[in-house]
Amino acid sequence: MTPLIEARGVTKILEGVVPVTLVKDINLAIMQREFIAITGPSGSGKSSLLYLLGLLDLPTIGDVLIDGRSTNLMTEDECAEVRLSRIGFVFQFHFLLPEFSITENVALPMRALGRLSSRAATLRAEELLISFGLRDHLRKTPDQLSGGQRQRVAVARALANDPPVILADEPTGSLDSLATAQVFGILRDLVTLRGKTVVAVTHDINLAVQMHRRIHVVDGKLAQFESPASVASIPQA
Numbered sequence: 001m002t003p004l005i006e007a008r009g010v011t012k013i014l015e016g017v018v019p020v021t022l023v024k025d026i027n028l029a030i031m032q033r034e035f036i037a038i039t040g041p042s043g044s045g046k047s048s049l050l051y052l053l054g055l056l057d058l059p060t061i062g063d064v065l066i067d068g069r070s071t072n073l074m075t076e077d078e079c080a081e082v083r084l085s086r087i088g089f090v091f092q093f094h095f096l097l098p099e100f101s102i103t104e105n106v107a108l109p110m111r112a113l114g115r116l117s118s119r120a121a122t123l124r125a126e127e128l129l130i131s132f133g134l135r136d137h138l139r140k141t142p143d144q145l146s147g148g149q150r151q152r153v154a155v156a157r158a159l160a161n162d163p164p165v166i167l168a169d170e171p172t173g174s175l176d177s178l179a180t181a182q183v184f185g186i187l188r189d190l191v192t193l194r195g196k197t198v199v200a201v202t203h204d205i206n207l208a209v210q211m212h213r214r215i216h217v218v219d220g221k222l223a224q225f226e227s228p229a230s231v232a233s234i235p236q237a
């Protein structure tokens with residue numbers, strides 16, 4: 001099977017008076033229906049790696065392949081289309097647009113991709129939000145919701161264009177335990193019920209052990225653990 005996302009020798013160096021290597025020679029393949037935790041100490045390069053895998057940043061060296069296609073060989077427009085249609089992103093802080101309703105926020109990526117009519121985009125946004133228990137809030141703006149509700153909106157937005165893979169950067173990092181359980185349950189259901197792949201950075205060992213495998217990042221490099229049993233033996237940052 002072709003990986004949904006594959007990193008080949010991915011290295012990210014910030015040029016400057018003193019160049020900083022954020023991510024170093026990463027090789028990994030992310031397959032269909034995987035539920036992957038990315039863990040590692042603060043500042044180890046987890047977010048940088050996720051941004052590279054999600055085409056939000058470009059490697060200095062190496063290549064990221066989406067569905068087996070080299071993004072190095074894509075034009076900027078092709079890359080943008082692939083990112084919009086094949087990858088959903090959830091950030092630690094929701095980054096919803098404050099002046100728009102949550103329905104409009106979820107519809108925006110559909111409008112950007114342009115495959116649905118305006119009306120169909122609104123309807124699909126509402127369906128997604130309703131499926132995440134937000135039926136009573138469709139016309140509200142993000143500031144009228146709780147943190148957990150906002151993060152559910154962010155997951156709905158990530159699903160807007162029905163991508164096969166969701167990348168989430170500490171999606172529960174700023175939530176209380178109840179909201180954490182709800183958002184984590186939604187992410188898990190995306191894998192088990194909807195056949196999605198979810199890759200989530202997390203500091204929470206209790207969540208990491210519930211996932212299929214764990215990718216541990218230290219100093220921008222990988223140490224990979226394949227089973228929950230080995231996950232449990234790794235000290236947490």
Ligand SMILES: Nc1ncnc2c1ncn2[C@@H]1O[C@H](COP(=O)(O)OP(=O)(O)O)[C@@H](O)[C@H]1O
Nearest residue numbers: 014020022040041042043044045046047048049
């Ligand atoms: N734009 C930037 N300029 C300078 N340093 C950065 C920049 N982005 C990230 N870094 C540094 O790169 C390292 C990796 O950052 P990051 O990927 O955010 O780590 P993590 O998500 O694991 O906490 C950190 O030491 C961070 O301070």
Ligand SMILES: [Mg+2]
Nearest residue numbers: 046047048169
């Ligand atoms: Mg981070």
